[in-house]
Amino acid sequence: MPPEQSGVADYSALLVPALTARTDLVVARRGSRKPPRGTDVALYHVGNNPDAHGWIVDALRRMPGVVVLHDFVLHHLVAGMTVGRRDGHGYLDAMEREHGVVGRLLAHGVLDKRIPPLWESRPEDFPLAGFVLEHATGLIVHSRTVHDRARTAGFGGPIRVIPHPAWPVPEIPPEQAAPGPVIGCFGVVNSSKRIPELLRAFARVREASPDATLLLVGPTSPGFDLERRLQRLGLGDDGIVREGWVDERRLWALMAGVDVCVNLRQPTMGETSGSVVRALTLGRPLVVSDVGWFSELPAEVALKVPVDDREVETLAAALELLVSQPGVRAEMGAAGAALARREHDLGRVADLYVAALEEAAGGRAVGDAVVRDVSRAAADVEIAADTPEAREIARRLAEIELGR
């Protein structure tokens, strides 16, 4: 929760009042070891930041519950909770459990400083989500992508896909960064947000549309030399508007003032983007990378750019289309706003949470009762356990999520 500065904290701050209105909710304080006595179900928000989420995973390991998996790739979290706590063996074990002997050997290489830390160099190849999944009784995820990855990772419990809720739009006048068409990119400025590719694509856009402007809003990652890249591409002061970290109100104002929102990334950790949800709410057309959750956005609200050899060309073509076609922008924006109202409505999201929590709290008892009843009926007609008939019954129960 705020004052922590993270997407998950913002998310929780948005959701908690809506959940409190629908259910008896207690927010655990930072560092809490267990949920209060009498709690029917515990809900754990887990992201990839060990400082923000380490204590939450510690509590989860003491009392299993429903996990809201904000990222699927949790290598950084696991490293922080093991290596960061001087528990090298814990890291070795986590790597071996999910990636076998090769994983253990690589982990040794990291601990011995013979290879770069995997949580920085190749986290997507070694997500280590099992560290959390093994203690989860159910999952809430924001995308089919993470749903499918959790299943592939062997998670057999209930999974609910619940969209990221939309924020209420504050009544703030739009702030236009420049007179011509403005392309906005909101978030940390670094390579994984594909800023180098965006700058190269924008340089092409400027050739056809010299009045276009690229607005970059967000802090620059250490080591990412934005100025040098801009100089090299000949993008001067008149084509780029740069804003560092801005507060929430300014963020809304700037976003409301752009004509197109760009949100790119690779690799993806399975995350959703609060910026994309804001852009949808504001009815802004989107250009996104064709990866992870972003791929799931309907085509009518976002142009999707594959991360491949032709990424820059495709990105430039998408931006040129939207810069030059106000009608297309308006149509996509309207579709985005409708999607936000339909799918990301806060009340709807809170209702889906309550459904997931109610099922988690009593679902086990219900599942047991169903299986007991069906087993009894099967036994009455002499269908023994571990026969093809019993397996068929079990399969049919599982198909409609009635098995345990």
Place this chain on the structure above:
Amino acid sequence: MRVAVCRPQVPFARGGVEIFTDRLVEELRARDHDVDLVTVPFKWYPGTRVLTQAFLWRLLDLDEADGRPIDVVVATKFPSYLVRHRDKRVWLVHQFRQAYELDGTPLGQFGDSTEERALRRKVQGLDRVALGEATRLFATSRNVADRLDASTGLTAEVLPHPPQELDYRCEGYESFVLSVGRLDRTKRVDLLIDAAGLDSSLEVVIAGEGPDRERLQALARQRGLDGRVRFAGRVSDGELADLYGRCLGVFYAPVDEDFGMVPFEAFLSEKPVLTTTDAGGPLEVVAHGRTGVVVAPDAEALARATAWLREHREEAAQLGRAGKAVATEVTWDRAIDRLLA
């Protein structure tokens, strides 16, 4: 085409779904399809019985029958759509309403314990999975489609169907208001009885059977309405057509009904429909002042409406004729063309 029409069966009960599915089978046969009706008994209480009884549908194998493939299954009502088939078309009459909009009302089924809350969610979970499997998803009314969308996010095409076949006719506008339907609390027949208590000229005929009959009869006695409120019980098709043909208007005001065939039956008899602002599906065809009278769900408003109809018989006839124009637009030819397209 070889078609299996699936419907759950509550033993000893017969209502709109039974009439609809029987007719669907007949209409499909009339168009040279090889059709049969598949039914499984359904009991939804106590406790998890709603799930285990629903699960019976999942064990059925309707891929083929007697060595010949079944091309299409058409499921209609919870839990028949749990059936498995490569071409499962659902023509949704309604979901298990106790798990949705009736929850938390006197008509609900599930209590506040964690187990009962979870049980309700499991029923909803069945819908998400089983309806999500459908190759085509239709709803009998906009109301049913909207509920489905709100509860599962699934989109159904609205596909109304004609009412049962009767010798529909209009023989005039006598003094009585007719109520048709199963006698249970959701149908709110007590509203009409209370209105008769307030409007001393109002005569009522109640056609239908159901678990609420005793309570309703006691209520009528208590209001001193013997002689003005007649419980006709389950009537034959001929009697029903006769009642429709002679009545002043037809009362039909269930709580947030899926759709209901009664308004169409009334319209085909050129009779206006009296309903309430919270009736749900009927409001898709009963428009106030155009095909019927729509009032607030209270006895006083209803009594005023029945008195107005009695005193304005020509207007009542106009409303009925306008309703007939609406009802005749819905045909089996159109419905079956879309269902099997």
